[in-house]
Amino acid sequence: MSTIFIVGSSSGIGKATAKLFAEKGWTVIATMRSPEKETELTSYENVFIYPLDVTKPEVIENTVSEVLGKYDVDVLFNNAGYGMKSRFEDMTEEAMQRSLNTNLLGMIRVTQKFIPYFKAKKSGMILTTTSLAGEMGLVLDGIYAADKWAVTGVCEMLYHELYPFGIQVKTIVPGVVKTGFKMEMSEMPGFDNLIKNQTEMLMPDMDDLELPEEVAQDIYHAVTDKDSDRMCYVTGKITKELYQKRQELGDEEFRKYIRSSLMKNK
Numbered sequence: 001m002s003t004i005f006i007v008g009s010s011s012g013i014g015k016a017t018a019k020l021f022a023e024k025g026w027t028v029i030a031t032m033r034s035p036e037k038e039t040e041l042t043s044y045e046n047v048f049i050y051p052l053d054v055t056k057p058e059v060i061e062n063t064v065s066e067v068l069g070k071y072d073v074d075v076l077f078n079n080a081g082y083g084m085k086s087r088f089e090d091m092t093e094e095a096m097q098r099s100l101n102t103n104l105l106g107m108i109r110v111t112q113k114f115i116p117y118f119k120a121k122k123s124g125m126i127l128t129t130t131s132l133a134g135e136m137g138l139v140l141d142g143i144y145a146a147d148k149w150a151v152t153g154v155c156e157m158l159y160h161e162l163y164p165f166g167i168q169v170k171t172i173v174p175g176v177v178k179t180g181f182k183m184e185m186s187e188m189p190g191f192d193n194l195i196k197n198q199t200e201m202l203m204p205d206m207d208d209l210e211l212p213e214e215v216a217q218d219i220y221h222a223v224t225d226k227d228s229d230r231m232c233y234v235t236g237k238i239t240k241e242l243y244q245k246r247q248e249l250g251d252e253e254f255r256k257y258i259r260s261s262l263m264k265n266k
């Protein structure tokens, strides 16, 4: 039996992934900021819940040490995330710090703790939820764009750096998924047309958004894929189309294509 350690499993993609892997017979270490609030994952006998806040190094140290002393972990799944939307010039210091601390530094902190362990056993996988926002510029993503592009870059760097040690590094790239993910919106006068066009591009059918359970299936595929050299798993119809379009057109032509889509009806 294999074991997955999930960061950010209290809801959305992380929770759906915890349930799917548990149903597939995996041992699941489901970590979350407030384990005392969890009522669903507690009903699985092969799910073990631990506290973990990616902004708190001492909590990471305690939980990772305890878990690695008890379980033979095969996969680290970095999935915790904080979302915000803002005009770039309006971002508050607090929101910037929180975003960077959760999405980028949080991922780095937890990954650092697992690398020596995976190196010692000469195997292991580090899978991270990035975002379409880490593959293309989307308006009003603010520092979330910086975090997710940086996380994508860190993963690609580690893909090479950890290969000699038998450690696989993968990313899962969602677009819009129907979860409770909060993208806090501040007032943004003058952006109505841009927001409308971007929303239409990313969510042409609001009744047909990708579900976290569908992302979990793609995560299961990424983890069990025989192609151990593949890094990137894009999930969702629209996200796949946009990702593919960038590869077909090349970066410059893709940017022009997106710009004309965002500026239409102006």
Ligand SMILES: NC(=O)c1ccc[n+]([C@@H]2O[C@H](COP(=O)([O-])OP(=O)(O)OC[C@H]3O[C@@H](n4cnc5c(N)ncnc54)[C@H](OP(=O)(O)O)[C@@H]3O)[C@@H](O)[C@H]2O)c1
Residues within 6 Å of the ligand: 007, 008, 009, 010, 011, 012, 013, 014, 032, 033, 034, 052, 053, 054, 055, 079, 080, 081, 082, 083, 102, 106, 129, 130, 131, 132, 173, 174, 175, 176, 177, 178, 179, 180, 181, 182, 212
């Ligand atoms: N939904 C989308 O449209 C979408 C699109 C692209 C990428 N993503 C990415 O997908 C991932 C999962 O998001 P989701 O859509 O499933 O939304 P979600 O349901 O809000 O899940 C976010 C998870 O991150 C956890 N988290 C937040 N701050 C944390 C911290 N400091 N330490 C540990 N855990 C923390 C949350 O736990 P709490 O319950 O404690 O807050 C929650 O479990 C995120 O990385 C997000 O950036 C989502």
